[in-house]
Amino acid sequence: MPETTAPPSRVPNRGYRQWTPFWFLAPAVLTLLLIGIYPTIFALVTSFRRYNIARPREGFPFVGLENYVSVLSDGTFWASLGTTARFYITVLPIQIMLGLVIALLLHKTGMGFLKALARVTLVVPLATTYAVVGLIGRLIFNRDFGVANQFLDMIGIGGFDWLGSPSGAFAAIAIMDIWQWTPFCALIFLAGLSMVPGEIEEAARLETSSKWALLKHVQLPYLLPGLTALLILRSADVLKLFDMVFVMTRGGPGSATDLVSIYIQRVGFRIFDLGTASAQAILLLVLTILISRLYIRILYKEVQ
Template identity: 35%
Template sequence: MRKGYNIIALEGGGNLAEHIDVLVRRRRREERRFQLLLFLPTIVFLVLMVLFPLVYSVRISFYDYVRGREPRFIGFGNYAHLFRSEQFWLVTWVTLRITLTCLAIEMGLGLLLGFALSQKVPGMGVFRVLIFLPMMLAPLVAGLFWRLLLDQTFGLVNFFLERLGFQAVEWLTDPRFAIWGIIITDVWQWTPFVVLLVLAGLGTIPQELQEAATLDRASPWMRFRNIYLPYLRMPILLAVLFRSIDTLKMFDVPYILTGGGPGDLTTTLSLLGYRNLFSFFKVGVASAISWFVVIIVNVLVNMLLKILSPRRKIPREMVDTGL
């Protein structure tokens, strides 16, 4: 029986193989169709909620579009209007000032706290939890929290300043201090993010290197430059990347704390776009401001990604041989 079955299989082998191949191809098409159906809701959601608003905002930024009037195509007129506006450049400078100041303070404090919290001391886990708590709050909650603390009349900050013999400060209305209220809030909330990345980098340092540095009696600066810094380079650059993006498009904290005042001294680019859209109904100008922020963020991201990308060093032997 087995011999006869093999002969029949060999005689009809060609037709059977073709039939199996057709079935396999059909099964693969059905699997791909099923996979597409699984992804279809996500694709539709992304198109409706992400892609369409982006394309529409780009298109509308080239129109003189004020709510209640018929849109009129003006090309780069909105962008030219922004670049001629003193208010726009003042707001751009305020945004850059907040970004650079927050980055400098958060990087410095993050490194110091990261090294302090990396020490093996009893009870250090409790301090880590307390340090990381502000990062868990929403920016809106953090802004409301510091608005109460910095209030001129009943804020705790002025209460302690007066108890120490200092004069109360108008943190949210004085042109000299209003921007510092925003910076303090951002530093308080997001320094823990830098600390987290620094602790992650310190955790990758081999114990043998630290023991060798101790035996060689290396100075703190030598240890930092030759042992810690190479392992912290990537976490620090990642912290700079993410914090730069967040601060350049900051909206919540200035809106809650000062509303952009006094005047425009604490108005960020995102807040300026919000005002043009919801206060003056200038949809085209608001879209142009938003895309100006997008361009700045993308340029910064590309610059930092070039720094982050590893550079392959070509061996000297290959250079000498022309390979």
């Protein structure tokens, strides 16, 4: 029988191979453009216009820096920014300290199955959306049948109108934020501790019995990069925090939980002044960038 030859394999042309990485990246790039870059550019352009969608007949004229001047002279905006700052300095130190303690406990040898179970459990609050966390908070801190008041009754303190009083509402949203984001801090620190060379850590344990000295001189340099990333991410997250607070308190009672994101939403979607709301959002973006640069300059160091 005559010998048959296999058909030559098709070799993709050179141009196709050069564009292959682009096609793999294209969906992510397009998504980033649609949900990230385009809204930012739109907000930047809108912030220089008188853009009130409730009065479309007036048009959207260019007003220059008028919206920014209005925002910077708005006492309510500064008050909401102050409330956000108070919330930030309340929750973040607690989250960092609790997260570090949890990470150090999970970094210890032993515990086997319990350690694995604890690590899995840490993911649960992170997988819960802000709106659901807000609904859980409304149930926990309900004045009549909430778990928080039932616990207070058990220890003889008596019920408390958490969401109806300024201090109680502020404490309630802080507690829910701490519950949700302390595991994130713990996982970041646990990742940093896993980078410490085992022989160096073991030698340090033989040299000193002080856990503080071990943390300060051996483990801390490996925690600083993660701490920097943690501070940047949490700063941006607190400045844009909306869903959980809106579901729990709507910014009330009064202005007790009126975070800056709540105020921006009210200006943009209740008063319909998108020009002013966009200027507020752009100023918030600039503030986030400045805070991030400050953290990087102060804290971030490469581990030698």
